[in-house]
Amino acid sequence: MNIPFFSSSVSDDPLTRRVHAQQVRLLYAQAPLGFIAGLLIAPMLTAMLWNVIPHPVLLIWLALLETTLLIRLALTIAFRRCANADNEPARWATRYTFACAASGCCWGGTLILFILSPSVVYDAFIALVLGGVLMSGVLTMTPVPMTYRAYAMPLALPPLLWLLVQDDLMRAAMGAAGLLYLLLVVAAAHRYHQTLTQSLRLALSNGELAQSFAAAKQQAETHYRQLIAALAEEERISATAQRQQTLLAHASRLNTLGEMASGLVHEINQPMTAISLYTEVGLAQVRSGALEPAEIRETLEKIAAQSTRASAIIQKIRRFARQGQSQYAPVRIDALLNEIADFLNLEAQRYAIAIHYDASPDLPAVLADGLQVQQVILNLVRNAIDAMNDSQGAGLIAISARANPNPGAVEIRVQDTGAGLHPDTVGQLLHPFFTTKPDGLGLGLSISQAIVEAHGGRLWAVPNVDRGVTFHFTLPLAHYAEPSEPVAPVALSVETTGIRL
Numbered sequence: 451m452n453i454p455f456f457s458s459s460v461s462d463d464p465l466t467r468r469v470h471a472q473q474v475r476l477l478y479a480q481a482p483l484g485f486i487a488g489l490l491i492a493p494m495l496t497a498m499l500w501n502v503i504p505h506p507v508l509l510i511w512l513a514l515l516e517t518t519l520l521i522r523l524a525l526t527i528a529f530r531r532c533a534n535a536d537n538e539p540a541r542w543a544t545r546y547t548f549a550c551a552a553s554g555c556c557w558g559g560t561l562i563l564f565i566l567s568p569s570v571v572y573d574a575f576i577a578l579v580l581g582g583v584l585m586s587g588v589l590t591m592t593p594v595p596m597t598y599r600a601y602a603m604p605l606a607l608p609p610l611l612w613l614l615v616q617d618d619l620m621r622a623a624m625g626a627a628g629l630l631y632l633l634l635v636v637a638a639a640h641r642y643h644q645t646l647t648q649s650l651r652l653a654l655s656n657g658e659l660a661q662s663f664a665a666a667k668q669q670a671e672t673h674y675r676q677l678i679a680a681l682a683e684e685e686r687i688s689a690t691a692q693r694q695q696t697l698l699a700h701a702s703r704l705n706t707l708g709e710m711a712s713g714l715v716h717e718i719n720q721p722m723t724a725i726s727l728y729t730e731v732g733l734a735q736v737r738s739g740a741l742e743p744a745e746i747r748e749t750l751e752k753i754a755a756q757s758t759r760a761s762a763i764i765q766k767i768r769r770f771a772r773q774g775q776s777q778y779a780p781v782r783i784d785a786l787l788n789e790i791a792d793f794l795n796l797e798a799q800r801y802a803i804a805i806h807y808d809a810s811p812d813l814p815a816v817l818a819d820g821l822q823v824q825q826v827i828l829n830l831v832r833n834a835i836d837a838m839n840d841s842q843g844a845g846l847i848a849i850s851a852r853a854n855p856n857p858g859a860v861e862i863r864v865q866d867t868g869a870g871l872h873p874d875t876v877g878q879l880l881h882p883f884f885t886t887k888p889d890g891l892g893l894g895l896s897i898s899q900a901i902v903e904a905h906g907g908r909l910w911a912v913p914n915v916d917r918g919v920t921f922h923f924t925l926p927l928a929h930y931a932e933p934s935e936p937v938a939p940v941a942l943s944v945e946t947t948g949i950r951l
């Protein structure tokens with residue numbers, strides 16, 4: 451049998467279950483107030499009627515009533531001691547409701563007292579006591595409607611109905627007023643019960659809300675901590691990648707210098723030989739005694755010029771071989787090209803290749819590490835020389851710089867008239883260690899791409915219409931962009947859409 455102990459039917463909704471548990475808890479919490487009425491008022495009524503009602507009747511009635519009170523008291527103690535009482539609210543509500551129904555029946559037994567009472571004055575007194583008991587009992591039981599109904603109906607109806615059917619107008623009026631009083635009490639209890647249920651529901655929802663808010667806050671804090679740790683880790687990895695890239699770029703520069711060594715030695719050798727020759731000439735002039743100051747000055751000036759030339763080449767080699775952290779600063783492309791033109795020409799001349807430069811001094815400055823950009827250009831030029839080495843006809847390399855149509859960047863191009871790109875290898879050009887040369891390392895392009903991307907630019911190649919290939923790369927303008935985080939060369943990606951890399 452499913453007894454509707456609660457105003458809302460028994461539900462699987464966790465909130466409703468908690469509301470029911472709280473209602474039952476309140477029912478038992480207020481129970482002691484109900485006992486006071488029973489314990490004090492019933493003996494008092496007995497005493498008042500002692501001389502007019504037969505004693506056995508009074509004593510049996512009192513004993514039965516106090517027994518039901520003791521049962522309710524025992525139930526209340528048991529409930530308080532039960533650890534998981536909140537898990538079975540319906541069961542505890544049922545027990546207490548039966549006990550209250552028994553109390554109500556005993557109070558309803560006052561019908562016998564009405565029947566045996568000698569006068570309407572006694573009836574009025576008994577009715578007054580019953581009214582008070584009804585009121586106090588119902589008020590303490592409002593958390594569970596079935597409980598107060600099970601208590602109030604057997605308590606009030608038998609005496610009231612009996613009063614109503616009496617011929618005595620006074621008694622009938624008392625019965626009618628009592629019925630009205632009963633209805634009002636039950637209606638008020640119902641209203642109070644609904645308000646209480648809503649308050650409980652609201653309080654528990656707020657509690658749940660506060661709990662989920664606290665949980666969400668804790669979760670957010672955990673995520674925040676994880677994010678901070680991840681960022682620190684990313685920063686560490688990025689710093690390591692930057693260090694490795696700098697080291698790799700430096701190693702690559704040293705390798706380039708090593709490969710250019712014979713040309714560089716030749717280049718230094720020339721002024722040294724000239725110095726030696728001019729020195730011989732000077733000495734001969736001194737020995738012959740024909741000391742013409744003008745001639746000696748001219749010879750010494752030639753020696754000084756050749757020594758300056760040799761020293762300039764050595765300075766450039768030293769500068770190119772140095773190792774250092776990336777230093778971004780506004781630089782002009784034409785100035786960068788001027789600085790390494792000697793190097794580039796030196797390499798090209800060995801293979802009878804001409805280099806044509808086209809970089810206007812009016813181009814805006816880019817934000818770059820000059821040495822690294824020169825390294826990229828040198829890599830591209832050396833590749834171009836290699837590609838033209840075997841090809842027929844006079845080789846020409848064109849290095850140009852112009853404002854990129856994509857605003858905020860300068861685009862540098864290195865165009866050759868070499869063998870061009872093989873379709874099978876296009877997609878692999880930027881892969882580290884990819885090379886088609888017997889003595890190649892396969893790092894030049896991947897390092898160049900890493901450097902360009904670290905500057906916030908892009909590197910790509912486009913086959914020329916007639917022959918050869920043009921490598922393009924962009925660098926952001928100094929006032930426009932910031933360099934991005936450097937990328938480790940192994941993480942490079944290659945764009946292979948269309949005929950571009």
Ligand code: ADP
Nearest residue numbers: 833834837870885886887890891892893894895
């Ligand atoms: P390496 O020069 O040591 O081979 P790179 O990374 O500089 O390493 O070049 C990778 C490959 O790309 C080269 O081996 C070559 O096959 C190809 N390549 C690079 N530049 C050119 C070019 N200008 N023309 C034709 N092929 C080129």
